[in-house]
Amino acid sequence: MAKTLVHITTFEQWKSVLDVWFKQGYKWRSGEQEYAESRFERGGKFLYLGDYIAYGTANYDSEHFIEYSEFMAQQKENNKMAMVYEVSQSVFDKLQMIKAHEGTSLIGAISAHAPFIKFIEVGNKAILRYLADDPAIEFKVKEQLYRLWRIDDDGDAVYMHFIYGTPDWTMNKYVAFTASLEEIKKWNNPAWSLEKVD
Incomplete structure (x- = not known):
């Protein structure tokens, strides 16, 4: 350094x-x-x-x-460099729709979608600045992550995870191994199915 x-x-x-x-x-x-x-x-x-x-x-x-x-x-x-926030594709698309505010004013579009704006965990000030075209605020689509799952002999959904570097399974999807599609395909086999992480 x-x-x-x-x-x-x-x-x-x-x-x-x-x-x-x-x-x-x-x-x-x-x-x-x-x-x-x-x-x-x-x-x-x-x-x-x-x-x-x-x-x-x-x-x-x-x-x-x-x-x-x-x-x-x-x-x-x-x-002065832009603050970049990552959101899901659906949130990004909805923000673009509000920003376009077709058929209404920007204030009207923001008011109509206020509950949605409050729901986004980025913070209302950043969202409002973005909608008002502040160049210091940027939103981009978060890379989609995936996990592997299968149904075990008891009929329960189990998810792939690692223990000390060795592949194993867990019933808790929140501790499952998640990665980009390219990386997750390296671990996939006929026993597992792909699932998008929310």
């Missing part, structure tokens, strides 16, 4: 940079996600991001660094 080196001058800048990295899942070498004000007070003027977060009082290796303002400008630019 390429190292990022940010020069900061105030504790507020220190906290802002750490907030960005904590949100991305990075931690100090100790595994903590804390502001560590004492490190800043000991002269920490450079924050490093490699495999983990580190700090330094000077740029001893004369590495290329960026100023805090440049770092924040990069973050702002990165946040």
Whole structure:
């Protein structure tokens, strides 16, 4: 991973940079996600991001660094990228129909389909922004997953899953092995039937 080196001058800048990295899942070498004000007070003027977060009082290796303002400008630019939400084909098709709002206004189409919009687990704000053509919000169709099932000797439906890498069966379809059609076909045989995962 390429190292990022940010020069900061105030504790507020220190906290802002750490907030960005904590949100991305990075931690100090100790595994903590804390502001560590004492490190800043000991002269920490450079924050490093490699495999983990580190700090330094000077740029001893004369590495290329960026100023805090440049770092924040990069973050702002990165946040302009579209948020992408994955939904099922049926939800995607219905959203496209609402967005087209043929024969009515967009507000009318949204009102008419309000219960459906509330049902989608993405969040109402994101959906409304998408319907209003906000370029920062995108919806795409989630890849269809499949599982293998069969009827056992007792007449019960059982599903294929793995135990320590070995194929086995379970009666709980929610813990069954699921994969794309291409991958699931590698495991299919005449004993199993294909089923779409909802």
